[in-house]
């Protein structure tokens with residue numbers, strides 16, 4: 001791939017923006033090389049400044065389940081923008097989106113819209129602390145919930161890619177209020193909950209891990225979390241920023257039949273615009289200002305522009321689910337990808353691992369089953385980088401990190417899947433030869 005223009009733009013960007021990017025993982029630091037500067041996206045494709053076309057499996061890190069520049073979503077944004085983008089006042093549109101979320105997400109009786117996943121998880125933690133009058137929170141190694149101080153303790157996305165355990169700038173006092181347990185480890189987690197039950201305000205978990213690469217939960221692990229928190233009045237928070245409306249209209253909680261006290265959402269519910277949410281039981285949510293005394297606010301929260309994109313997205317998903325069982329279709333397509341990869345492994349005598357659920361998946365360069373942060377960390381990131389660049393060269397745009405998820409959208413059809421598998425074979429073969 002010719003990347004002359006992107007190279008120049010990257011140098012230009014670095015003059016004004018730290019690392020030339022507005023979110024670290026985009027800088028390709030963990031895979032090396034120059035990130036293509038994108039000019040356009042349509043359907044399953046993105047195009048860079050040098051005129052290269054890629055099949056996009058990043059989907060803006062999850063939001064674009066309907067593909068890039070979906071005509072109906074663009075139209076809805078255009079129409080809304082003509083009436084004004086933000087008023088800082090209540091609008092009917094917000095009720096409509098809140099209604100959809102309440103209708104589909106089993107745990108949500110009331111919901112507050114915010115602007116990013118970090119804002120959603122940060123607010124959910126504050127609410128849990130305010131509601132329980134306790135201070136400690138338990139998270140899981142390798143799970144990432146955004147860049148709120150209390151979470152940057154071995155987070156699995158971004159930070160783990162840079163392998164920084166925690167990060168400078170987080171006060172010791174914050175860090176010590178966050179407990180860590182291994183994902184899917186029932187025994188250790190139960191013990192930590194028991195030992196800290198008096199101080200634990202919340203347990204926050206990605207019900208399907210996406211930020212150390214994709215790791216589905218053991219159902220007994222989620223069941224244990226629900227039971228152990230329930231009996232101690234600890235708030236169970238499912239961080240469904242990735243999985244919400246990704247593995248079904250009701251997210252992972254509907255899929256696994258395990259209902260948390262609070263849920264955070266983002267990505268898909270904004271349809272590609274900045275919008276996220278936290279919600280849950282009325283009894284808990286009514287502790288949020290102005291009803292209750294736990295404060296949280298936001299200038300652009302629920303702004304009509306982002307809400308119109310999110311609302312249109314969910315309306316389309318509802319229609320597609322009714323007419324053609326879109327989520328089953330997306331899962332079947334990811335099954336095809338998984339089978340094809342396994343076939344390529346066999347042909348090449350490779351024994352790597354491909355974890356997937358619904359339309360999200362990760363190819364781990366390790367021969368051990370990947371069930372938690374420890375086993376994910378055994379992946380050969382150098383091999384991943386070679387594979388990543390081989391695929392990029394072939395016009396396949398994957399997340400530039402071993403510890404992220406690739407996504408299929410409604411726009412990834414037979415041809416795109418065949419192309420992916422063909423290039424996957426070539427890229428793996430090249431590595432074998434390397």
Ligand code: KE4
Nearest residue numbers: 023061116117118144145146157239241242
């Ligand atoms: P944002 O603040 O980036 O909107 O959301 C934070 C967040 C919260 N919870 C989960 C489960 C998440 O995956 C995220 C953000 N995901 C990363 C990628 N895995 C965003 C990409 C980036 O950091 O640029």
